[in-house]
Amino acid sequence: xxxxxxxPRHLVMGMTNKKSLKCEQHLGHNAMYWYKxxxxxxxxxxxxxxxxxxxENNSVPSRFSPECPNSSHLFLHLxxxxxxxxxxxxxxxxxxxxxxxxxxFGSGTRLTVV
Amino acid sequence: DQQVKxxxxxxxxxxxxxxxxxxxxxxxxxxxxxxxxxYPAEGPTFLISISSIKDKNExxxxxxxxxxxxxxxxxxIVPSQPGDSAVYFCAASRFSNxxxxxxxAGTTVTVRA
Numbered sequence: 001x002x003x004x005x006x007x008p009r010h011l012v013m014g015m016t017n018k019k020s021l022k023c024e025q026h027l028g029h030n031a032m033y034w035y036k037x038x039x040x041x042x043x044x045x046x047x048x049x050x051x052x053x054x055x056e057n058n059s060v061p062s063r064f065s066p067e068c069p070n071s072s073h074l075f076l077h078l079x080x081x082x083x084x085x086x087x088x089x090x091x092x093x094x095x096x097x098x099x100x101x102x103x104x105f106g107s108g109t110r111l112t113v114v
Numbered sequence: 115d116q117q118v119k120x121x122x123x124x125x126x127x128x129x130x131x132x133x134x135x136x137x138x139x140x141x142x143x144x145x146x147x148x149x150x151x152x153y154p155a156e157g158p159t160f161l162i163s164i165s166s167i168k169d170k171n172e173x174x175x176x177x178x179x180x181x182x183x184x185x186x187x188x189x190x191i192v193p194s195q196p197g198d199s200a201v202y203f204c205a206a207s208r209f210s211n212x213x214x215x216x217x218x219a220g221t222t223v224t225v226r227a
Contacts, residue, residue: 043217105157
């Protein structure tokens with residue numbers, strides 16, 4: 001357990017479904033992120049929230065909709081996804097721990113779109 | 115536009131020997147570099163970092179070397195252990211608390227017994 005918890009760990013959804021990914025951190029960090037990891041590719045930054053405000057949307061299609069109700073929780077709402085959206089979706093948070101700035105990742109949600 | 119590149123997708127090394135992982139970057143504004151380790155079904159975990167004012171940082175069996183003029187960094191693991199088998203990601207940012215990390219594609223390390 002890293003302090004960043006993601007649910008569900010695995011998700012299979014059809015292209016017409018609507019689902020949500022959840023991320024929760026108890027580290028007191030002020031920034032939270034969604035990353036996408038596709039096979040053999042770098043981690044791609046999708047969204048950044050700083051003090052609950054979205055500060056970055058990295059040209060992500062509108063079928064991905066983030067929500068950050070408070071500094072500890074982050075959601076990624078999914079609808080009408082495509083098979084190429086199948087990937088590992090990682091949540092992370094960042095902040096100072098004992099004076100050192102660091103990033104902490106969750107274990108990810110393995111998403112399969114069928 | 116991939117600003118951080120790990121050109122070796124995989125590396126196999128004998129237990130007890132040295133593992134050397136390489137990373138190149140193109141953005142001259144980067145001045146803080148990190149290595150993350152990732153096991154299957156887990157998120158990446160922080161391993162070691164280096165700022166551009168240094169050319170070497172050591173933490174136990176792990177040493178990161180930075181060559182700014184060549185825009186190149188490397189991670190040395192000595193001695194390699196079976197538990198080191200994982201995917202290693204290189205990442206870079208403009209300063210130590212910049213939220214925007216740029217990641218490489220990762221290198222899969224397999225340590226043979």
